[in-house]
Amino acid sequence: MSRSAGGFDFYEVDEMICTFPPAAAQEQARHLREHNPDIKSWQVEAFINHEHPTHETTRQGLREAQAFAQELAAALRQAYPKRDFILLRYGFGVIISFFQRTVGAPETNIAPTQPLEEVAYCDHCQEHRHYTISTHTDEEFPWAEWGACRTCDNEMLLRTWEVYEPVALLLGSSSDTEAERHNHALHRTRMRRFLD
Numbered sequence: 140m141s142r143s144a145g146g147f148d149f150y151e152v153d154e155m156i157c158t159f160p161p162a163a164a165q166e167q168a169r170h171l172r173e174h175n176p177d178i179k180s181w182q183v184e185a186f187i188n189h190e191h192p193t194h195e196t197t198r199q200g201l202r203e204a205q206a207f208a209q210e211l212a213a214a215l216r217q218a219y220p221k222r223d224f225i226l227l228r229y230g231f232g233v234i235i236s237f238f239q240r241t242v243g244a245p246e247t248n249i250a251p252t253q254p255l256e257e258v259a260y261c262d263h264c265q266e267h268r269h270y271t272i273s274t275h276t277d278e279e280f281p282w283a284e285w286g287a288c289r290t291c292d293n294e295m296l297l298r299t300w301e302v303y304e305p306v307a308l309l310l311g312s313s314s315d316t317e318a319e320r321h322n323h324a325l326h327r328t329r330m331r332r333f334l335d
């Protein structure tokens with residue numbers, strides 16, 4: 140069974156909804172369970188479905204990842220209007236995935252527990268640099284922590300929380316038509332290009 144929407148293809152594989160065809164998805168699932176017998180089904184689904192729409196860990200990168208997340212969310216809602224999904228962002232907010240909402244799986248953002256490193260990568264210097272941490276909450280990405288490079292004053296993305304967002308919340312109740320305007324095959328190409 141498969142469904143297509145918004146340039147994405149989705150496959151139903153062993154209770155999962157995957158962006159991989161069944162044989163590849165099952166192989167990945169087997170591999171994950173072999174290495175981590177305690178892994179939960181939603182974690183397997185989320186891992187299989189992860190995408191890197193960009194590798195830019197900057198504000199611009201976060202915007203691109205956000206646009207991709209919204210396209211993916213719109214496609215999921217269109218393909219499976221009766222199912223509930225959680226969109227997941229991690230890895231500096233630029234790795235995007237999803238899983239089916241289920242009891243025991245997170246639905247709200249998770250703050251990092253480790254202290255920040257003393258240095259972080261500065262996109263402008265192209266080096267790890269010391270930084271001055273920004274103390275105000277970012278309005279555009281409230282789950283992102285920013286600093287200013289002490290060498291060049293460039294904005295630096297220090298880290299992000301793990302972001303878990305119900306698709307219904309991400310899209311809002313009335314944004315379907317706007318999101319669906321983006322339906323074309325380009326996204327399919329784009330998605331495959333960034334697959335790991």
Ligand SMILES: [Zn+2]
Pocket residue numbers: 261262263264265268288289290291292293
């Ligand atoms: Zn710098």
